Amino acid sequence: MTEATSWKETLGSRIPEDLGREIDIFETQIGLRQQDKLDEIIFAETRLRRGAYGQRYDNGQRFDGSRTQELNFPEGNTKGPNTAWHAPGMQRIKIPCGGLNCAQMDTLADLAEEYSDGICHITTRQDFQLHYVHIEDTVDLMRRLAAVGITTQEACGNAVRNVTACPLAGVCKTQSFDVTPYADALARFLLGHPDMQDFGRKFKIAFSGCRDEACGLTSMHDMGALAVLREGKRGFELYVGGGLGPVPHRAKLIEEFVPAEELLPLTQAIGRVFARLGEKKNRARARIKFLIAKLGIEEFKRLVTEERQLVTEDPLWATTLEGIESHSEEALRPGQALNGMNHLSEGFRRWQETNVYQQGQAGYAVATVNLPLGDITANQLRALADVCRRFVKDTVRTTVEQNFVLRWVSEADLPDLYNALEELDLAAPGAGTIVDITACPGTDTCKLGIASSRGLAGELRQQLSESFLELDQAVKGLRIKVSGCFNACGQHHVADIGFYGVSRKIGGITVPHFQVILGGRWQENAGSFGLAMVAIPSRNIPQVVTRLTERFVQDRNGNESFQDFIERTGKREFRSMLEDLAVVPAYEEDSSFYSDWGAAREFTTGDMGKGECAGEVVPLAHFELSACEREAFEAQMSLDEGEYELAYRTAFSAILHAAKAIVKTQLLDVPDDADTIVEEFRRRFFETELFFDAGTAKDKFARYLFRMHETVIDDYTQDLAHRAVEEAQLFIEAAYACYDRTTSVEAAPVVPLLPK
Amino acid sequence: MDLQRINVKFYLRDGEAISPEEAFRIFNSWIPTTADEILVDVADYSHIAEAQQALLVGHDANYCLDTTDGRKGLMYSRKRPVDGSIAERLRDAFATTLKTCARLERDAGGDGIRFRGEEALLIVNDRLNAPNDEETLAAIEPELDTVLRELFGGAETVVERNGDAKQLFSLQLRARREFDIDTLIENLS
Numbered sequence: 001m002t003e004a005t006s007w008k009e010t011l012g013s014r015i016p017e018d019l020g021r022e023i024d025i026f027e028t029q030i031g032l033r034q035q036d037k038l039d040e041i042i043f044a045e046t047r048l049r050r051g052a053y054g055q056r057y058d059n060g061q062r063f064d065g066s067r068t069q070e071l072n073f074p075e076g077n078t079k080g081p082n083t084a085w086h087a088p089g090m091q092r093i094k095i096p097c098g099g100l101n102c103a104q105m106d107t108l109a110d111l112a113e114e115y116s117d118g119i120c121h122i123t124t125r126q127d128f129q130l131h132y133v134h135i136e137d138t139v140d141l142m143r144r145l146a147a148v149g150i151t152t153q154e155a156c157g158n159a160v161r162n163v164t165a166c167p168l169a170g171v172c173k174t175q176s177f178d179v180t181p182y183a184d185a186l187a188r189f190l191l192g193h194p195d196m197q198d199f200g201r202k203f204k205i206a207f208s209g210c211r212d213e214a215c216g217l218t219s220m221h222d223m224g225a226l227a228v229l230r231e232g233k234r235g236f237e238l239y240v241g242g243g244l245g246p247v248p249h250r251a252k253l254i255e256e257f258v259p260a261e262e263l264l265p266l267t268q269a270i271g272r273v274f275a276r277l278g279e280k281k282n283r284a285r286a287r288i289k290f291l292i293a294k295l296g297i298e299e300f301k302r303l304v305t306e307e308r309q310l311v312t313e314d315p316l317w318a319t320t321l322e323g324i325e326s327h328s329e330e331a332l333r334p335g336q337a338l339n340g341m342n343h344l345s346e347g348f349r350r351w352q353e354t355n356v357y358q359q360g361q362a363g364y365a366v367a368t369v370n371l372p373l374g375d376i377t378a379n380q381l382r383a384l385a386d387v388c389r390r391f392v393k394d395t396v397r398t399t400v401e402q403n404f405v406l407r408w409v410s411e412a413d414l415p416d417l418y419n420a421l422e423e424l425d426l427a428a429p430g431a432g433t434i435v436d437i438t439a440c441p442g443t444d445t446c447k448l449g450i451a452s453s454r455g456l457a458g459e460l461r462q463q464l465s466e467s468f469l470e471l472d473q474a475v476k477g478l479r480i481k482v483s484g485c486f487n488a489c490g491q492h493h494v495a496d497i498g499f500y501g502v503s504r505k506i507g508g509i510t511v512p513h514f515q516v517i518l519g520g521r522w523q524e525n526a527g528s529f530g531l532a533m534v535a536i537p538s539r540n541i542p543q544v545v546t547r548l549t550e551r552f553v554q555d556r557n558g559n560e561s562f563q564d565f566i567e568r569t570g571k572r573e574f575r576s577m578l579e580d581l582a583v584v585p586a587y588e589e590d591s592s593f594y595s596d597w598g599a600a601r602e603f604t605t606g607d608m609g610k611g612e613c614a615g616e617v618v619p620l621a622h623f624e625l626s627a628c629e630r631e632a633f634e635a636q637m638s639l640d641e642g643e644y645e646l647a648y649r650t651a652f653s654a655i656l657h658a659a660k661a662i663v664k665t666q667l668l669d670v671p672d673d674a675d676t677i678v679e680e681f682r683r684r685f686f687e688t689e690l691f692f693d694a695g696t697a698k699d700k701f702a703r704y705l706f707r708m709h710e711t712v713i714d715d716y717t718q719d720l721a722h723r724a725v726e727e728a729q730l731f732i733e734a735a736y737a738c739y740d741r742t743t744s745v746e747a748a749p750v751v752p753l754l755p756k
Numbered sequence: 757m758d759l760q761r762i763n764v765k766f767y768l769r770d771g772e773a774i775s776p777e778e779a780f781r782i783f784n785s786w787i788p789t790t791a792d793e794i795l796v797d798v799a800d801y802s803h804i805a806e807a808q809q810a811l812l813v814g815h816d817a818n819y820c821l822d823t824t825d826g827r828k829g830l831m832y833s834r835k836r837p838v839d840g841s842i843a844e845r846l847r848d849a850f851a852t853t854l855k856t857c858a859r860l861e862r863d864a865g866g867d868g869i870r871f872r873g874e875e876a877l878l879i880v881n882d883r884l885n886a887p888n889d890e891e892t893l894a895a896i897e898p899e900l901d902t903v904l905r906e907l908f909g910g911a912e913t914v915v916e917r918n919g920d921a922k923q924l925f926s927l928q929l930r931a932r933r934e935f936d937i938d939t940l941i942e943n944l945s
Contacts, residue, residue: 007884055797087796087815088835106922113924114761114881117818118808119801131799132813134835140884372803379806379824382922425805444799458803598800600784 007140014147018192022153023146026050027139034086051092051155052138055131055445088132090445091116091141092155096187097165097180097207098126098398105385105396107148113378115141120381122374122402124438124491125204126164127155131445153191158199158286160271163187165207166215167397167405170329171359171366175209176227177234179216181327182263183207183225185320189264190271195311198275200286204243205267208525217400217526220244220494222288223270224251225263226525234260234325240270240300241292244488246697247726248529249289250719252297254304260324264317269308273300284700329408332393335363336412347427348418350469354476355431356414359407367406367417368431372461373439373454374402380424387420400491401438403431434471434478434549435464438491442484442501443596448695449484451501451512451538455598457482463542472553478562479522480545482514485695486730493529494520496562497548502535502733503603505622505740506584512538512596512603515729518548518566518574519640528563529722531636532729533575535629539593540581547577572637621739624661625732628654632728639725645716651724652708658728658735659705662691665742678709691738701727701734757895759842759886763833763879764853766871766937771828773869774860776802776809779821782863783812793817819856830857830871833881843899850876850907851944857937873935874908879926888925893917904929909943911935 008015015023029046032038093108100108108128112120115137116130123129133141142152154160163183170178186205190196196203205223208216218224224239235257242251258266270288277295279286292300344352357366369384376384388396388406395407409417421427430436437460440446442453460480468476483490483500492498498517503510513535520530536544551574552565566574584593596603635650656674659681663670666684670677681702685691691702704727713720768774780800787795794815801807808820808831815836822831832853838845857871878900880886886896897915904913912932917925 005884010884088813110883114883117799117801117811117813118824119804132797132818375801375804377804377807377824380804445797455800458800461803600781600798 007143011143011147015143016146016149019146019151019153020143022050022151022192023139023142026142030135030139045157047135047138049154049157049159050138050142051094051152052133052135053090053092053156054087054447055089056443056447056449086135088134091130091133091138091152092123093128093130093145093150093152094155094162095126095128095150095398096163097169097183098167099180099184100396100398101148101394102385102388102396104148104150105381105388107144107150109378109382109385111141111144112381118378120376120378121441122371122376122398122404124400124402124440124489125162126167126398126400127162128398129441151191156202158201160187160190160193160196160203160205163190163205163207164216164221164400166209166213167399168213168215168357168366168407169207169209171361171364171407172209172213173358173360174213175360176229177209178327179207179209179225179227181324182227182236182260182321185324186264186267189316189320190267193268193271195268195275196271199271200278200280201283201288203271203274203288212524215525217491217494218242219251219524219526220248220491220529221251223267224525225258228257230257236260236263238266241289241297243287243289244491244493244529245287246486246488246700246730247723248488248493249293249723250529252292254297254301261317261321264320265311265314266304266308268314269304269311272307272311273303277303282699284697284703329395330393331364331395331408331410332391333410333413335361336410337363338411338414344415347422347429348415350429351418351427352414354429354433358411361408363411364407365409365411365414367409367414367421368399369404369406369421369426370428370431370436371403371426372428373437373457376404376426380426383424384421384426387417387424390420391417401432401436403436430465430468430476432479433468433476434480435461435468436479437461438479438481438495440483440489442482442490443599446484446489448487449501450503451484451514451603452596452598453482453484453490453499453501455596456499456514456538456541459597460542460545464545471549474556474562475549475553478549478552486733487695492517492520494522494526495530496520496522497545498530499541500532501538502736503740504535504537504584504736505743507586509587509594510603510740511584511594514538514541515733516541516544516578518571519563521563531571531639531722531725533571533633533636534578534582536578536581537584537593538596543581544578547581548574551577567640570637571633571640575633621661621665624664625658625735625739628658628661628732628735629729631657632725632732635721635725635728639718639721642718644718644721645713647721648713648716648724651721651728654728655705655708655731658732659685662735662738665739674709678705681705685738690742691734693734693737694741697734701731704728704731757842757885757892759845759880759896760837761834761881762845762849763831763877763881764849765822765829765831765877765879766853766857766873767827767829767875767877769870769872771823773867774821774828774864776800776821778864779810779860782860783810783819785863786812786859817852825877829877830860831877832856841899842896843902846878846896846900846903847906847944849878850903851941854937854941854944858941861937871937873937873940874931874933876929877926878929879924881924883924886925888918888921888923890917892925893927900927907940907943908935909939 033043121129165183169180203222206216206221208218208226220242225236238255238258239251240254274288278291355368437457439453439457443449478496480497481492481495483492492500499514502513515532517530521527631654635647638647660677663680686702784798797813799811802809810821812819818833886892908931914930916928
């Protein structure tokens with residue numbers, strides 16, 4: 001029998017010194033928190049910076065379908081308001097560029113088994129997440145990761161998050177050059193860098209090797225680096241200020257060509273400007289996209305250029321990039337074409353059609369392991385590592401579509417690889433197609449989730465898989481992405497068909513809905529962002545997909561893309577086509593509408609905040625907010641038609657009318673002029689915080705109204721109008737949520753009825 | 757040896773008798789009605805064929821409808837440390853699993869479900885303290901024998917270790933004759 005020892009002793013020098021020291025500090029902090037000698041807010045920041053999150057049930061209560069019960073955690077300690085600080089939570093694990101070797105896969109499998117629920121989940125930013133991990137176990141978990149070269153440091157918090165890159169970087173046919181070593185170098189350089197520690201919010205970086213493919217999705221990142229060659233010299237077209245979230249921003253070009261050796265210092269300068277001038281107090285406006293929107297890209301660029309001159313020369317700029325141009329990956333086996341297709345099974349052919357990409361290097365291919373909902377069991381992952389050892393040489397990556405890719409597979413080995421994967425139940429075809437649905441964790445585990453994104457994605461995946469073979473080729477190629485709320489972790493804005501979770505109160509009962517998003521473009525590095533069209537009850541979403549795809553097949557012009565088809569047909573037509581699906585039957589008629597997909601209980605948003613009770617219905621408010629939604633949709637139509645001023649004004653009108661609808665719940669005779677509506681709204685719903693989002697957005701949505709009311713616009717640009725349309729929809733959603741809360745919470749503060 | 761993180765699984769006589777969806781619904785109903793431990797969440801992994809398909813997450817232990825080894829059963833997974841000798845910890849793990857199996861048998865609808873009392877899987881979910889080797893087996897074998905004699909009322913048993921070094925330390929336990937869950941509970945009480 002091996003004498004019991006600790007992982008720290010067992011792993012010893014295999015843990016890099018700096019990471020080991022970091023983990024030791026965290027262990028001490030956990031000890032101090034256990035003894036109540038460390039303030040919970042400070043502890044929260046320290047654990048978040050190491051990727052240890054609270055989970056949804058953590059707010060100390062759980063709604064079971066009929067009542068909310070307090071979870072009686074021992075000791076009564078809290079992690080945040082009403083949250084058991086040591087309740088099992090989620091551990092995020094950073095995987096720069098998604099790059100993994102087989103030893104790392106083995107370790108991740110072991111950790112999922114020993115500390116989590118036996119499931120490794122791949123996120124939409126190439127990270128791993130393990131759920132239900134006890135805080136006391138995170139220290140050993142981190143040590144075991146560190147011993148195989150993985151850190152969780154800065155996986156969350158206001159820091160540089162995982163640096164992502166196209167999973168085909170280095171092997172694709174259209175790249176300028178392999179961005180992998182640059183992404184990796186930047187990730188290493190920025191980890192714990194003193195200039196990157198004082199941000200008001202997170203900072204996400206992505207790398208792309210080429211412009212036209214989806215690649216690294218550089219347009220939707222705080223900083224995106226697109227590889228370009230200029231007279232044979234490597235460099236990057238650098239973009240800043242992109243991001244999804246409630247209101248997506250397209251990144252702006254800051255430099256047309258940043259020589260490779262200038263990438264690290266320039267990023268450092270960008271970080272310093274963001275740290276110095278970025279918003280710190282108002283979390284909802286603290287991403288760099290807001291700073292750039294405020295300053296304008298030219299002024300931001302001037303400040304960065306100025307800052308670059310002030311940054312002290314760092315030898316790491318050069319040493320981190322040493323030998324980078326000679327970086328290469330090795331294949332395990334000689335490249336050989338796949339010949340003699342006759343004996344190959346139908347299953348293999350179907351898999352090959354969707355899951356295999358022929359590399360730029362002759363005789364080699366990339367094989368995608370298509371995971372349902374981004375989940376893989378510990379046993380599957382360990383066995384997959386062994387399969388990788390047979391066919392490739394540590395050239396595995398995770399993808400933002402929540403899959404694995406195995407690179408450098410000799411084409412001649414593909415049938416054997418398929419057979420090996422099939423034995424592990426990992427040979428599902430359909431990678432990158434309509435069945436390969438991306439979803440954030442949603443209400444399953446995320447505190448901010450409103451509806452069950454995983455539940456819906458699982459249902460759609462199952463239904464579409466059953467009919468996959470019969471689907472038209474054009475439909476097979478579409479992408480669906482689902483987010484549990486407006487925060488867009490499921491990247492719904494860049495899908496062909498996107499959904500995000502909202503709720504509506506029908507007859508006093510909350511019903512899960514999803515907003516339908518059309519017009520997004522995955523290609524061209526997230527080339528365009530879609531807009532919300534109509535909220536449909538969760539139960540009817542599969543019918544939305546059926547109707548949209550059938551119409552596409554029926555009306556498509558030649559090889560027309562889905563985006564072009566949407567634009568040509570017009571969103572008005574789609575809205576009218578889906579409108580009957582927005583109707584929710586009475587509870588007595590069909591109670592299934594009142595539960596979410598994959599949920600055993602009736603739907604609630606009560607476990608997002610405090611308490612839950614059915615409220616009285618005020619049909620007038622509902623009716624008026626519906627009218628506001630229609631107005632917001634009109635704004636979207638104007639935007640699509642290039643009428644930017646009209647789009648902006650209509651969007652503002654929708655916001656103003658939604659504010660009025662909410663004010664009306666306290667003051668029936670609210671006058672119709674904008675100044676009075678805004679003033680009454682401010683007094684009754686802003687100053688009382690009744691309109692504040694229960695999640696992290698807080699006062700964000702209310703401020704849309706104030707800003708638009710106060711701002712005089714000279715130039716109605718497309719960007720401005722697009723943002724106004726997004727904000728209108730979000731304000732209306734917030735108004736629905738506020739209405740639900742204020743009709744549910746007893747003794748909500750009510751300002752006297754008479755206007756001032 | 758500090759034997760912690762003990763998992764025990766009993767298999768269903770008819771794996772088709774309960775679906776992951778049904779187990780998920782039942783587990784969810786246990787959260788507000790369980791007084792003696794803290795149950796916090798349910799998780800649905802029914803989209804994976806061999807997994808903890810319906811998982812009931814507790815603060816100290818998890819319970820799941822498990823198909824990880826290709827056969828459906830109820831798995832108890834202790835997460836937080838427990839006191840006592842190795843025998844006491846093993847006895848506690850078997851007793852808790854059996855109690856949960858009996859509860860699931862009671863709560864399952866339709867024609868009901870029955871567990872195979874004569875076969876169990878014992879896993880120690882701790883590679884540091886219990887690597888999957890003969891030394892670990894030797895360290896726990898004497899006390900395991902005592903508990904198994906008690907559990908199976910002295911019936912002959914076969915203990916087989918999974919030899920794959922990458923896997924957790926796990927033992928397949930088989931009694932030579934059939935048992936139902938209630939008898940095993942009685943034997944341990």
